[in-house]
Amino acid sequence: DDHSAAAADNTPGKQSSPSSEAEDNAVASPRPFSPVTGDNPSHADGASQLEDSQGIDSRAIESSATRGTAPGKATSSTSRLEASTSSQGHRPSPRVGDQVSKEHTASLIQLDLRRTFPQLQFYHEGPEHDNLHVVLDTYVQYRPDIGYVQGMTYLAALLLLYMDCYTAFVCLVNMFNNYHFMSFFQMDVREMNVHLLIFDMMLKDQLPHVHDRFLESGMRAEFFCIEWFVTLYSKSLPLDIAARIWDLFFMDSDYLYYVGLGIIKYFIRQFTDGTFEDMFEFITHLPKTIDDVGFFNAVLSLEVSKSKLKVIKSEARRLAPDKFG
Numbered sequence: 001d002d003h004s005a006a007a008a009d010n011t012p013g014k015q016s017s018p019s020s021e022a023e024d025n026a027v028a029s030p031r032p033f034s035p036v037t038g039d040n041p042s043h044a045d046g047a048s049q050l051e052d053s054q055g056i057d058s059r060a061i062e063s064s065a066t067r068g069t070a071p072g073k074a075t076s077s078t079s080r081l082e083a084s085t086s087s088q089g090h091r092p093s094p095r096v097g098d099q100v101s102k103e104h105t106a107s108l109i110q111l112d113l114r115r116t117f118p119q120l121q122f123y124h125e126g127p128e129h130d131n132l133h134v135v136l137d138t139y140v141q142y143r144p145d146i147g148y149v150q151g152m153t154y155l156a157a158l159l160l161l162y163m164d165c166y167t168a169f170v171c172l173v174n175m176f177n178n179y180h181f182m183s184f185f186q187m188d189v190r191e192m193n194v195h196l197l198i199f200d201m202m203l204k205d206q207l208p209h210v211h212d213r214f215l216e217s218g219m220r221a222e223f224f225c226i227e228w229f230v231t232l233y234s235k236s237l238p239l240d241i242a243a244r245i246w247d248l249f250f251m252d253s254d255y256l257y258y259v260g261l262g263i264i265k266y267f268i269r270q271f272t273d274g275t276f277e278d279m280f281e282f283i284t285h286l287p288k289t290i291d292d293v294g295f296f297n298a299v300l301s302l303e304v305s306k307s308k309l310k311v312i313k314s315e316a317r318r319l320a321p322d323k324f325g
Helices: 003-007 021-025 043-054 056-065 074-086 103-113 125-144 150-161 163-180 181-185 188-206 208-217 225-231 237-253 255-266 276-282 292-298 308-321
Strands: none
Touching: 103 125, 103 150, 125 150, 125 163, 150 163, 150 237, 163 181, 181 188, 181 225, 188 208, 188 225, 188 255, 188 308, 225 255, 237 255, 237 292, 255 292
16 A cells, blocks of 8 residues: 555655655654564664664564564564563653653553444454554553553554554654654644644635634534544544545645545535534534545645645744634
């Protein structure tokens, strides 16, 4: 799949070329990581970098990756993560630098696993359930200052549909470090409002009558956009459509906003009449079946010029408040 290839094709410390728009929009690899796959003979180097940045024992990764399991298999990938995290245990320190550790949030992961993609039973029990838990628990230990945040399960689960456990973890970190996610995970209200205000300004530009209707009824972007943005639409839309949205997002991260506008345009009749309660119920519980051709036609029909979008982003950053409401 295009997005998995884009996410897994980074090299550690690689600098983006300012002359290449495609590279600017690709998932850049965070410096401590190598996009390690089970059949990559250089995975020792990636493990060493992981050890340097997080204290993970690369020797444990090496031994688990080569002990009786064919490279590239999910079981080998899972073992590498499990070995690297179990060698540390849960650190007793309640603080990470100047921040309170959130490692205790790992206990919430199990509660959310059965609620993630309820149509995919293999995520609720069995090996894939275990892989999903390992990826998320490893992230909590890698970034105890962030911990586990609801919505992460959907992101990790979609990655695991296309790649092994270890590579999914690397790509998950790449996503979190290079896009909008961290602002929402850390509840940086001002940065969250920047994204919400960009969406609101684009809505006013593209669908002014709907924007006016939202103002009249009291409907605000934070009521529905936060879930959309945190899960990259993987919770709110059918899985096949969400996967294609990820393709678009990795090509151009502005599709974070265009897809939301496309949802409203595709279901526009739901937002021209009716009460606030009707609109809120619909937009937070979208239909499970959507015509993909019609939907993506709605998304791709929206267009804001690069110059106008640059102005919108600049204005949003200038005007974004430090609180909601």
